[in-house]
Amino acid sequence: MKEELPAGLGELWARLDEPEPEPRNRLTLSRVIGAAVELADTDGLDAVSMARVAERLGFTTMSLYRHVKSKNELLMLMLDRVAALPRTLDEPSDGWRPGLERWCHAQWEMLHAHPWIVHLPITGPPITPNQLAWTDRALHALHGTGLSEADKAGVVLLVASHMHTMARLSADLGSAASGESIAAYSALLGGLVDGRRFPALRAAIDAGAYDYPTDTPQDERRLDYQFGLARILDGVAVLIRATGE
Amino acid sequence: MKEELPAGLGELWARLDEPEPEPRNRLTLSRVIGAAVELADTDGLDAVSMARVAERLGFTTMSLYRHVKSKNELLMLMLDRVAALPRTLDEPSDGWRPGLERWCHAQWEMLHAHPWIVHLPITGPPITPNQLAWTDRALHALHGTGLSEADKAGVVLLVASHMHTMARLSADLGSAASGESIAAYSALLGGLVDGRRFPALRAAIDAGAYDYPTDTPQDERRLDYQFGLARILDGVAVLIRATGE
DNA sequence: TACACTGACTATATGACATACACTCCTTGA
DNA sequence: TCAAGGAGTGTATGTCATATAGTCAGTGTA
Numbered sequence: 001m002k003e004e005l006p007a008g009l010g011e012l013w014a015r016l017d018e019p020e021p022e023p024r025n026r027l028t029l030s031r032v033i034g035a036a037v038e039l040a041d042t043d044g045l046d047a048v049s050m051a052r053v054a055e056r057l058g059f060t061t062m063s064l065y066r067h068v069k070s071k072n073e074l075l076m077l078m079l080d081r082v083a084a085l086p087r088t089l090d091e092p093s094d095g096w097r098p099g100l101e102r103w104c105h106a107q108w109e110m111l112h113a114h115p116w117i118v119h120l121p122i123t124g125p126p127i128t129p130n131q132l133a134w135t136d137r138a139l140h141a142l143h144g145t146g147l148s149e150a151d152k153a154g155v156v157l158l159v160a161s162h163m164h165t166m167a168r169l170s171a172d173l174g175s176a177a178s179g180e181s182i183a184a185y186s187a188l189l190g191g192l193v194d195g196r197r198f199p200a201l202r203a204a205i206d207a208g209a210y211d212y213p214t215d216t217p218q219d220e221r222r223l224d225y226q227f228g229l230a231r232i233l234d235g236v237a238v239l240i241r242a243t244g245e
Numbered sequence: 246m247k248e249e250l251p252a253g254l255g256e257l258w259a260r261l262d263e264p265e266p267e268p269r270n271r272l273t274l275s276r277v278i279g280a281a282v283e284l285a286d287t288d289g290l291d292a293v294s295m296a297r298v299a300e301r302l303g304f305t306t307m308s309l310y311r312h313v314k315s316k317n318e319l320l321m322l323m324l325d326r327v328a329a330l331p332r333t334l335d336e337p338s339d340g341w342r343p344g345l346e347r348w349c350h351a352q353w354e355m356l357h358a359h360p361w362i363v364h365l366p367i368t369g370p371p372i373t374p375n376q377l378a379w380t381d382r383a384l385h386a387l388h389g390t391g392l393s394e395a396d397k398a399g400v401v402l403l404v405a406s407h408m409h410t411m412a413r414l415s416a417d418l419g420s421a422a423s424g425e426s427i428a429a430y431s432a433l434l435g436g437l438v439d440g441r442r443f444p445a446l447r448a449a450i451d452a453g454a455y456d457y458p459t460d461t462p463q464d465e466r467r468l469d470y471q472f473g474l475a476r477i478l479d480g481v482a483v484l485i486r487a488t489g490e
Numbered sequence: 491t492a493c494a495c496t497g498a499c500t501a502t503a504t505g506a507c508a509t510a511c512a513c514t515c516c517t518t519g520a
Numbered sequence: 521t522c523a524a525g526g527a528g529t530g531t532a533t534g535t536c537a538t539a540t541a542g543t544c545a546g547t548g549t550a
Contacts, residue, residue: 238483
C-alpha cells in the first residue's frame with residue numbers, strides 16, 4: 001500500500017519493447033512477467049510471491065530482482081501485460097453512447113479474464129502505456145458531444161470506476177466459490193436483518209432484491225454492470241443535452 | 246484476500262453490545278478495537294499489526310486472540326466501530342434526491358475521517374450492523390419514488406460504490422502527501438503522453454482536464470465526488486420518471 | 491596466453507508478519 | 521480448601537520482501 005512515484009519510467013517502457021535478445025535458458029523480463037501472470041490467473045493474486053514466480057521459472061527468488069526493481073514494479077508490469085487494447089475498439093461507433101458501451105464491454109471482458117486485476121494494490125493514477133490507451137479510447141468516444149475536456153475526463157473516470165467496482169464485486173462473489181456461500185449469505189442476511197431496526201432493508205430483502213440467482217451456471221453468475229451503466233449514461237446524456245443548449 | 250464466511254456472527258454482534266464488565270486493567274474487545282482504530286487513524290492501515298495493537302495496550306501480541314478470532318475479524322470490527330450513523334440522517338428530507346445527497350455527504354465525511362476504510366481488504370458483502378443501517382437509510386431515501394425494490398437496491402449499490410471509489414481515489418492522492426507528487430504526476434503524464442498515439446488524451450491534458458489544483462489548501466484538495474454523483478442522480482431521475490409513466 | 495572485468499545468477503541473512511501451541515497464574519465457585 | 525477455567529504469556533513456525541555478499545562463466549584487452 002506504500003507508494004513511491006517511480007523515476008525512470010520511460011526507460012522501463014523502453015525495456016518492454018526490446019526484442020528478446022538471446023532465447024537461451026536465460027531469465028528475461030518478459031518471462032518473469034509471464035510467469036507471474038500465469039500464477040495470478042490460475043491461483044489468484046495472493047499466490048504471486050517472488051519465491052513462487054522464481055520457482056516456476058527454475059531460478060532463485062533473488063534472480064528476479066535482476067529484471068525488476070521491486071514486487072510492486074512487477075505487479076504494475078503484470079497489469080500492463082494483460083491490458084492490451086482489443087481490436088474491437090478500433091472500429092468506429094455510431095454515437096458516443098454505443099461507443100462507450102462497447103468500451104465497457106471490452107473492459108468487462110478483460111477484467112473477467114484476469115480477475116486479479118481489481119485486487120492489485122494500486123494506488124495512484126494509471127501510467128502504463130496500455131492504461132493510457134484505454135483512457136484515450138474512452139475520451140475519443142466522447143468526441144463530438146460538445147462536452148468540455150474536463151467534463152469528458154470526469155465522465156471517463158466515472159464510467160471506468162463503475163466497471164472496476166462491478167468487476168471487483170463480481171470477482172469477490174465468484175471466488176466465494178461454488179455459489180454455496182452466496183446462498184449462505186442470502187440466508188444470513190435474511191436472518192440478520194431486524195425489520196424494526198431496518199424496515200426499508202427488510203422490505204427490499206423480502207421482495208427478493210438481494211437474492212442472487214444461484215441456479216444460473218457459474219459463468220453467468222457475474223454481477224451485472226448494465227443497470228448502473230445505463231443510469232450513468234442516462235445522466236451523461238442529460239449533461240450533453242444541457243451543454244448543447 | 247482469502248475469505249471465510251463467518252459462522253457465529255450474531256454472537257459476535259451480541260458481544261459488541263455487552264457493557265464493559267470490569268473496568269480494571271483488563272483487556273477487552275472494545276479496547277482492542279479502539280487501539281486498532283487509533284493506530285489506523287494516525288498511521289494508516291499498514292500500521293495496524295497485531296503486535297503494534299497489543300503493544301499500544303501494554304499486552305502481548307497473542308493476548309489479542311483471546312478477544313478476536315483473527316486479524317480479519319478485527320478489521321471488520323474496526324469498520325463497524327467507525328461506521329456509526331450520524332444523527333443528520335434521521336431528519337426527514339424533502340424528496341429522494343436531497344435525501345440521497347445528504348446521505349452521500351455523510352458518507353463522505355465518514356470516509357474522510359477514516360481514510361483507511363477504503364483500503365480494508367474486504368471481500369464480500371456488508372454484514373455489520375452499522376453497515377446495514379447505512380444501507381437501510383439509503384433505501385429509505387428512495388421510498389415513494391415508485392421504483393421496484395430491486396431497482397432501489399441497484400441504485401443504492403451504484404451510489405455507495407461511487408462514494409467508496411471517490412474516497413479511495415481521494416485518499417490515495419492525499420497520501421501521496423504534500424501535493425508534490427501530484428504535481429509530479431501531472432508533469433509526468435504531460436511528458437509521457439504522445440499526441441500521435443493518444444490524441445484524445447493529449448487534447449484533454451492540454452486543455453488542463455487532468456491538472457489538479459495544487460494551490461488549494463491541503464484539506465480542500467479532495468477529489469470531488471459531486472460531478473459523478475450529479476450524473477448518477479440525473480440518471481436515476483430518468484429511471485424514476487420512466488417508471489412512473 | 492594471461493588477466494581483469496562484468497553481468498547473471500545464487501546463497502545467506504534480516505526483520506516483519508499472522509498465528510499455532512503449550513504453558514502459568516489468578517480468580518471464582520463449591 | 522481445592523479444583524476448574526479464564527486470561528494472558530512465551531516460544532515457535534512458516535511466509536514474505538528484500539539487503540548484501542558472494543560465485544562463476546564469458547568477454548575484451550594486454
